[in-house]
Amino acid sequence: MADEIEYEYRTVRTVRGADGPVISKMQQDGWELVDRTQGMLRSSLDFRRPKTPPPWRLIGAVAAVLVVLAGVIATAAVLEDGDGGEQKNAPGTSTAVASGKPSAAPTPAPAPASASASTAAGSAATEVITPQNNPEFAALLKADSCGSANLDFATGYKGRTVAFDGSIVHMAPHGDRDTRYDLLLGPGDEGPRTAVGPAFKYEDVGVLDLKLTGEKVPAAVGPGDRFHFVAEVGRFNADQCLFFLEPVSTGTR
Known part of the structure; x- marks a missing residue:
């Protein structure tokens, strides 16, 4: 059965x-x-x-x-018996190589990192990532929200700061509180009609947490509003296809 x-x-x-x-x-x-x-x-x-x-x-x-x-082991045993006993060193083979012992030549010590290299590495770590200076981020903003590019970028750039022009796709209260929200963000200006790019999420944030800047700072935000988002890279939830960010600043545009 x-x-x-x-x-x-x-x-x-x-x-x-x-x-x-x-x-x-x-x-x-x-x-x-x-x-x-x-x-x-x-x-x-x-x-x-x-x-x-x-x-x-x-x-x-x-x-x-x-x-x-x-069967493989048995075949290997037969072949070994047929080799005629101990194998002699081939002519020209050094004693060190035939015996399997490493040569006594010392391993060169690694060269110390220069001060200029350390300075360059520090500058790269603090640089704000944009679509203009980072090809991976530019490709991510055009990728599928569930694609592998999301996990790759979140893993490689966790804790780094990114900046992009985007809009609010969806906004919902966080839990039972009417002053805290979950915001779904998308690249571009399409708001709820956004169909390309990651599903960026601000979770459990208030309006003050967005750190709004610009000439005309709104008292409230909602779906369809367009901003210049600066945020810290968080984790990617592959089950929900959500890419979590932490707000650094939000500029009106």
Whole structure:
């Protein structure tokens, strides 16, 4: 009788409107969407996928590998017996090489780093990353919100500062507080219609946390508002396709 398929299950909660990229990413990893519950601001997505076969199903494959390995070992033993005993050093081979001992030549000490190199490294670490001075960041702003470029950039530049022109895609209260918000940001000027680039997220921030600057600083912000965002790179949540940032400053434009 055929074995019944056993499944593992996962529930992903995301901001409403970001369901599509999350579903696409999960399906690429082998998950099947079985249910979707949508609220006013958030969605709950239920997935399942077949569990990994139990180890006993692999016994046959392991046994076959062991048989092959036994044959290889036996063949190697026969070939070794046929070599006629101890192998003599080939002419021209040094004693050090034949005996397997390393030469006595000292390993040169590494050259000390110059003061100018240290200064250059420090300048690179404090430089604000923009699409104009960093090709990786320029490519990220045009990449899919669930693509590998998000994780690669978050890993390589965690804690660094980035700056870009963008807009607010979505805004929702954080928990039960009406003065704290979760903001979804996107590159460009399309606001809620943003379809290209990472889903940047400011989580649990107030208007003062945005550090608004410019000639006309608004008292409140909302979806569609356009700003010049300066932020610190945080983590990337691959399950939700969200790229977390921490606000440094927000310039009106």
